[in-house]
Amino acid sequence: MSAHEPLSDHDVFALFPNVMIDRDNIAHYRALAAGHLAINRCGDCGYWVYPHRPMCPECLSWNVTPTEVSGQGRVFMFTLIHQLRDPHSNIMEPVVVAAIELVEQAGLRYLSRIVNCPLEEITLDMPVSLTWIPEGAPRSPAFEPASAQGLEARG
């Protein structure tokens, strides 16, 4: 299989064994496996449709296509998880869970981690950029302060 050939459905299911994959969202996971964050977008009116639904709620078109997003956004809301749902799991430091509002559309948000940022410096509406962390199969999306990426680029 060439590196550019899309993964088969079977491969996507195998890569994400614990995710409820269905026909409406498999393209999103296929893209994730290839290192792309793709969200369904309406080909008729341009509306971004998330979560992964087969029909546009704005114009009722079925012409929705997974489309890569820019990865730029802002922190809309977040919480620091001090105690996990599993009472037996001890965590050394709080887990950040953040709803990132993507620049593509007001209210279009992707739930993710925030990395490369001390917890006390995370603020609401802070600009962030997509990055990838070595977790999951094979990597998972995360967000970091937009300034951090800028500094790296300059460096």
Next chain:
Amino acid sequence: MARNPLKDRLAVIGVGSTPYGRDLRRSELSLGLEAAVHAIEDAGIDRQEIDGICGSGMTPLAMGGAGFLSLQGALGIERTTWVKNGWLGSAFVYAAEAVFSGLCDTVLVVQTYLRDINMSRSAASDPFRLRAAQFSDVGGDVGMGDFARRWLHSGEPYAGWIRRYMKDYATDKKAFALMAVNNRSHGARNPDAVMKTPITLDDYDNSRMIWDPMQMLDMDVPVDCGEAVIITTAERARDLDVKPVYIHAMSLGGSRVGEFYENTLGWTENAFWIALGGLWDRSDLKIGDLDIFFPYDGYSVDAVAVTEAAGFCKPGEAGDCFTDSWDRKNQILRLNGRTLVTTHGGGLAMGRAGGANFYAEAVRQLRGNEGHRQVPGAKTALIGIGSFFHDPAAVMLRVD
């Protein structure tokens, strides 16, 4: 005004509750049956008069707990013409509408709760709770396995909302803290509450951080409990010995937010605003007529949202409103100088029952027999229960 053909034509005739406790060593069905039998005795009816049952559960055919199939069999009720499972505030509304539609005449609503294994370490070491969880039908686990779907039916976005609320309205945690203190003050007067001591603002501030900025005292207390209510027609209710508590108006509420809660709409667009708006569109009673107000407190932020959605203050102003409404002597709220709030202590003090104990308390207070806890002359109660995202219900109860 919206149509309200059911106005005052349905009545609650029975309420039944189990004891509340952290470890009652009972099954959900056992709790449900006890609550049901108490409610039937309270109404003073033959159980064969019940021809509709709303059991406990998030899915239509929820099994393993106190769903309608198990309840009907275990109660020996011969014939039903309407059944369903439900939870939170909406279960009561579904049952009432079934009576109004004529699909049944007398409906039993049973809601049971167990202290779940994901709520405490000791619960997670109880083999009965572990086995019950293994076979439970909660319907909420489809988000597992993908971090991005973590907020599918999750409580964490409520923690996120506390911070967002404080920033957008340039306020602090005062509203959440005073609601928690109010509920614990009332709980301390309620012999059935599991949390029997009042708290101070310092206790609130110092409580353990769970989902920053949400703290332990912002969260309802996991318990084992069961609650039941019986609803019938106003006409039938007037033939019984109990004082009918009339359903004056009801509303559910849904928004277009969908199932990924990070896509939450604005603070004033969440489902509570829709449900409370629907209620006021159908009610002859106004906010100034309210004797008791029951804002659901699964999390304190729910109760603040329901209070603002009901119109006691403008969005974002609950902190100032609660400060102005504060009865320092009793450490409780008196909204508009008079309306008492969550007189039994709610989930934060009495224990977690998905709001079912709010209905029970409202009915008992409106009947007027609550002894030293009785709100003098209580004639009206507004109940707002549910989630920002699903199953919100607003119900106005009244007595003659």
